[in-house]
Amino acid sequence: MAASPLSYGDGSTYWDKRYLTKASPDEWLLAWSQVADVFEKYCDQPRRQWQILHAGCGNSALTAEMYRAGYEHITSIDNSATVIAQMQAACRDSASLKWCCMDAGEMDFDDGSFDVVIEKGLLDCLGCMDEAKLEVAKVLKEVHRVLRLQGLFFCISFNHNRAAQLAEPWKFSPTDPTAVPICRRYVFRKSSADVLQLLGTAALVVAW
Numbered sequence: 001m002a003a004s005p006l007s008y009g010d011g012s013t014y015w016d017k018r019y020l021t022k023a024s025p026d027e028w029l030l031a032w033s034q035v036a037d038v039f040e041k042y043c044d045q046p047r048r049q050w051q052i053l054h055a056g057c058g059n060s061a062l063t064a065e066m067y068r069a070g071y072e073h074i075t076s077i078d079n080s081a082t083v084i085a086q087m088q089a090a091c092r093d094s095a096s097l098k099w100c101c102m103d104a105g106e107m108d109f110d111d112g113s114f115d116v117v118i119e120k121g122l123l124d125c126l127g128c129m130d131e132a133k134l135e136v137a138k139v140l141k142e143v144h145r146v147l148r149l150q151g152l153f154f155c156i157s158f159n160h161n162r163a164a165q166l167a168e169p170w171k172f173s174p175t176d177p178t179a180v181p182i183c184r185r186y187v188f189r190k191s192s193a194d195v196l197q198l199l200g201t202a203a204l205v206v207a208w
Ligand SMILES: C[S@@+](CC[C@H](N)C(=O)[O-])C[C@H]1O[C@@H](n2cnc3c(N)ncnc32)[C@H](O)[C@@H]1O
Pocket: 011, 012, 015, 026, 027, 028, 029, 055, 056, 057, 058, 059, 060, 077, 078, 079, 080, 083, 102, 103, 104, 105, 119, 120, 121, 122, 125, 126
């Protein structure tokens, strides 16, 4: 019997293969030009000082376009070593951009390291995995940990229910979700310190 083809739910094995074999870059859901207005509403000045994390960056042009728009301190992570190597090479002239092969559910960054975290399609992709709730819970807990208090979490997703999902017990306060033709653009603010960190991931999965 032929093995079934790999798909989004197969983790980095699927993504490494996709990035090795697919010549053209992907841009999931929305391009920078379609999210810049909502981003700039919350993070306009002084752009140079914002510490930004792009989680599950893939080969999206978002990081490079934000850099050109004046956001200099962007760290982009993905757990596909292949795509991180490709992006490091493609953006080698943009010295302040950082690229790390890292699991968004187990990050190496200190607590409160970032003013802003962006995810575009990462949670949607984790939602296709067998242990979807656990994978999403691990990433949300880490996003909450690495964001500073009052920091912002931009979430661009197919899912129309993220505002309700993230409000409790994650303590991300939704600001103004906006619907665009195929997806939604959510902005959350981290509104509590670390009560969340006292709860095990398993408890969060159950509570969600
Ligand atoms: C749907 S693609 C979105 C890529 C990009 N954000 C975009 O908008 O074009 C999902 C990306 O998340 C990455 N990814 C999946 N699970 C991850 C994890 N646990 N940690 C970090 N990256 C992950 C995949 O390798 C893939 O590049």
